[in-house]
Amino acid sequence: MESSNTTARNANLRYVIIGAGMAGLLAAIKLKERGETNFIVYEKGDSIGGTWRENRYPGLTCDVPAHAYTYSFAPNPDWSAFYAPGPEIKAYFEKVANDFGVMNSIRFNREVTGCRFDDAANRWDITLVDGTTDTADVVIAASGVLHHPNVPDIAGxxxxxxxxxxxxxxxxxxxxxxxxxxxxxxxxxxxxxxxxxxxxxxxxxxxxxxxxxIMPVPFFEYSEEDRAAFRANPSLIDQIRYSEEYWENIYRFNRALVDPxxxxxxxxxxxxxxxxxxxxxxxxxxxxxxxxxxxxxxxxxxxxxxxxxxxxxxxxxxxxxxxxxxxxxxxxxxxxxxxxxxxxxATGFKADRFIRPTVVTGRGGVSLDDAWSVRPSAYYAMTIPDFPNFFMLNGPTGPVGNFSLIDIAERQWGYIEQLLEHLRHGAKQVAPKKEAFLDYEERRIEAAKKTVFGSGCTSWYLDAEGVPASWPWSYEAFAEAMSKPKFEDYTILS
Structure with missing residues (x-):
């Protein structure tokens, strides 16, 4: 039976979040804020932070202004500089995890090695690196993009x-x-x-x-007086994060990407x-x-x-x-x-791995590796046909560029939340229809080839066939798409 108007309340969904980086913490905090208690975060490392844990090199700095590289619900008045150094960013995520009470929900050194959808039970069976298992009604894959080092094959x-x-x-x-x-x-x-x-x-x-x-940018440190002012008057932070100048720069930059x-x-x-x-x-x-x-x-x-x-x-x-x-x-x-x-x-990462090497098997035994045999892709970067109740944050074909991925993830979470409501009200499976996904991919590929990423250089933005693996439309179009799913493009089974 297919339905988009379920009514029975399922108040005890089990959520498994993969990854305790920026996006995984976001998912945990948002679930906790709405009263969900049956969730867990599995993290392969020994601490939170994702890329900010993996990378500790001298000079590490975020190239997004610090006050824009924060959760919208957790401003930080204590950034030391306009562009924050890596250790401060990791410390910020640790503080947020503690402040919002999700640290106890994280299991460290617990890499997820397998996710298999049980068709009969309508749930995911999870296997961990130590051989233990778990089950989930919903999987949130927040494993990040740049975390598998690309070591060059140089003789000797x-x-x-x-x-x-x-x-x-x-x-x-x-x-x-x-x-x-x-x-x-x-x-x-x-x-x-x-x-x-x-x-x-x-x-x-x-x-x-x-x-x-090289794009020249300003750099300056915040004085103690600056930080005291931010603490006393948080609207000063909002004037940076939400300033018309900042967002017009984002929109203008994305217009340039789309029209080189x-x-x-x-x-x-x-x-x-x-x-x-x-x-x-x-x-x-x-x-x-x-x-x-x-x-x-x-x-x-x-x-x-x-x-x-x-x-x-x-x-x-x-x-x-x-x-x-x-x-x-x-x-x-x-x-x-x-x-x-x-x-x-400093040779970068394998940008096509995402959740892999975790072995993910969807409905009817469909392998994620097979589904991604040509290129990693997901419907609007978050959902995949035949992988019900499986949601990705900052997944393949999402927006990439010189802007805050925190904002991207927050917008994606707003979209995912609307799909989760169907599961909370009795639906058993939510997944995009294949025809909707294929239409999205066809339109995306055609548009992506015309972006600056497809203009003739080599980069980690390109997939194995040379197609830019990115969102090819404007930032405003992304925000609009995230505001409400096209529910007619989803199969919602009750």
Whole structure:
């Protein structure tokens, strides 16, 4: 029987949340706020924080203004700077989890290895890494995107005599002061590490496969007087988070992403080009740092000081190709050897994994790996046909870019809550119809190819077929879509 108008109240749904990062904590807090008590959060790590736990490298900073990178219901008057450092962000999430009373609902070091939907019982059977099991009426997959390190396959890496490690597996025993350090990778992480380590090292080599456009941004610390004012008058925080200027910047930036040949992208291109031309004095270095693609085709780098640091005499920007690693350092294809004591691999993450390697099996034995054999995708980034009562936060094809994913997750939760109401009122299964999903994907792919992400560069935004794995429409269109599900696009079984 199919129904969209269920009435019987099911007040004891069991929820399993996977992940205790930003999105998982959001789900737990929102469930608790509405009086739900039968939920648990399984976290594979030993503490909360998600990407802010995984990443501990020097220079780690969020590139979203701190007062915008907070839950709407939990402003933080005590940020130390306009862009908050990583340890403060992790501490913020810990404080929020404690303040909202969800810490006791989290089980640490309990990685979920399997989720199988039981068709007869209309529930999910959960398997944990230690062999224990659980059941759930609802699964909230809040496992994040960037948490499976992408370690490059460079010949001889294991032979390096010094310390070599991925940026998300930072080795605190590595001696950095006065050392010769190599950093592979020019994304946000690589740029932040270079700016932090340059003053500390004897010599630093930044291995650059492709240069990045750098968006100059303001940076300043908040004084104790500033923080006292925020504490005394929280509306001052709202004036930052909800300011017309901030949101118009978000809307304008997203218009540029959607229309890479329009005036908004041209304005961005002018800013980053002027930043390069006026900031880098050496014409040879300037050409090394000049990208050959449109700004934001790769994730735009926000930095107030990278060009300053990379021009220091103890920095070499290496644009040649690495041939192999040997005990003494990095050997280039032209024969050059960069002798190093420490090698940092700021080479990003496998952005197509999401909840995997957890084995997820849906209705009728359908495998998530099979469903995602071409590319990871979900209906409006949250739900998948044949995987009933399974909801993703910041799942595949969601908005990505230089804006707060907290805001994205909060909007997604508002959408999910409206679907959960059907389960709370007696429905057994809620899942998108295949035809609705296929229509969404067809429209999304066609639009995504026209965005800046599809304009000709390589990036982690692209799936295995070169299609941008992102929301391809405006931010306003996303907000509108999240305001209310199209219930006619869902199969709701009672």
């Amino acid at each position: 890496l294991e032979s390096f005599a010094g310390k070599a490690f991925h940026s998300a597996r930072w080795d605190d025993t590595a001696e950095l002061d006065g050392a010769r350090v190599g950093v592979v990778g020019t994304g946000s992480t690589g740029v932040q590490i270079v700016t932090a380590l340059q003053p500390r090292t004897a010599h630093l080599v930044h291995f650059q496969r492709s240069p990045q456009w 040949h329009g005036p908004d992208m041209q304005a961005i291109q002018n800013v980053v080009l002027n930043n390069l031309e006026t900031s880098v004095k050496d014409p040879v270095l300037r050409e090394k740092l000049r990208p050959n693609y449109i700004a934001a085709c790769k994730r735009l780098i926000y930095s107030w000081c990278y060009y300053d640091h990379v021009q220091q005499p103890n920095v070499t920007v290496e644009t040649g190709r690495i041939d192999h690693i040997e005990p003494a350092g990095v050997r280039m294809q032209d024969g050059t050897l960069h002798e190093l004591d420490v090698l940092v691999l």
